[in-house]
Each structure stands twice: as structure tokens, then as C-alpha cells.
Amino acid sequence: MAKREITDRYKGQVLGNVWAILHPLTLMGVYIFIFVFVFKIKIGANRNLPFDYTTYILSGLIPWLSLQEILGKASTVIISHANLVKQLVFPIAILPIKSVISSLINQLIFLLILIIYVSIAFQKINLTFLLLPILLFVQSLMMIGIAYILSAIGVYFKDIKDFVQIFTLIGVYLLPIFYLPEQIPQIFQPLLYINPFSYIIWCYQDALYFGKFQHPFAWIVAIIMSHLIFSLGYKVFCKLQVMFGNLL
Secondary structure (H helix, E strand, O other): OHHHHHHHHOOOOOOHHHHHHHHHHHHHHHHHHHHHHHOOOOHHHHHOOOOOHHHHHHHHHHHHHHHHHHHHHHOOOOHHHHHHHOOOOOOOOHHHHHHHHHHHHHHHHHHHHHHHHHHHHOOOOOHHHHHHHHHHHHHHHHHHHHHHHHHHHHHHOOOHHHHHHHHHHHHHHHOOOOOOHHHOOHHHHHHHHHOOHHHHHHHHHHHHHHOOOOOHHHHHHHHHHHHHHHHHHHHHHHHHHHHHHHHO
């Protein structure tokens, strides 16, 4: 079902499934052009950090784009599959999961591209790259839990998709993707720690950019939080799904 979600989205188009790569690739290219070439920010050179600013951006932007995609799809995944939900024999709990899987496929491709870029540009492979499978598992739990919550609430409160769209538009600027936490005014720094997505971003930056546990607390929080969100999300979904058929 995850494979069909990707292929059906661009079915009949000339470039077909290539668009699944071109869309996020174009978005990443725009961000890099604006912040690296227009603003000419060189975070690594100025602060004696391991790699260039492009690597710093991509190490946080790649996982965020997957999170952004699942946030956008989760709130309508049950509604868009109303015909399946009304079938008593269909296990509707897999619908949010297949959306998460389809989002992670693109992320895996871009993570591989980033690793190749770092290995060629800097002639270096961090041992922390080996932590990526763990991060992907932790992120998957978080995304599935969020998908369960949003998909269930979306059936009862259809406006949720519009609130999610607003958050995904501004969310990238509320995360430490384009800046270091210490670069923002101290009065606003607590906002980064309130945002649950900041911790998974810090973990990816440790693995892909810093090459060490620069934010050890983030790993602890991300692992615990992902399990809690998954458990909570599944419980919410199971409790609310009894009325899906009537509401749809």
C-alpha cells in the first residue's frame, strides 16, 4: 500500500515517480540557495564546526521534510480511504502506518545523497552514520504516533488539516535547522526546547553533522518521547475509531 501511494500520486505524468524526488529536492535547493548563496552564511567556518553550512542545513532539513509530509497526510488519511474504513474486515490501523512508510522512503534516498556528498566533499565518513538506523526507528515511532492522533481527530474535526498546514509552513523556522540554538535571543530559546520536533532534529545533526553526541539530552528525550507518543497515539486511535464508520 505504501508503494502504491507513491506510484499512484504521479500516475499518468510524464516524469512519473521522479516527481517524488524532484519536489523535496527543489525545496532543499531553494533553502540552500537562499541561506548559503544569498545570505552567504558560513556557520562551519565561523565557529570551527566540522562541515559546511549546506551539510548543517540538510542534516536537519531532510528529517523535517518527512515529518512535514506525514503531518500533512495524516489528518486526512482516514477520510481519503472512507471506502476501506467502512469495510468491517479491513484493519484500518495500518492506514497511518503506510503513510509513514511512504514518507520514509524519500528520506532514505536523501540521507544516502547527503552521506555521499560529505564523503566526497570532505573525504570523511563519521562513525555516527551507523546510528541512523536507530534514529529512523525512533522517528518512525514518533511519526506513527502522531499519524494515529491526527488521523483520528481529523475524522471528528476536519479543520485540523488547516491548522496542520499552517504549522508545517512555519515549522521549519521554529526548529534549529538554519541556525544554532545559541544564535537566537535567549528569551526565545525555550521555544526550541518546548518543540518536540527539535530533539529528533538535534539527534540527526549529531549523527550527520557533528559526528558526536553534541546534544546527549536530545537522544534521551527523543527515545522516551517517541515511545510515549506512539503508545498515546495508538490508544487515542483505538478509542476514537469506533465511530469512524458513522462519521464518514
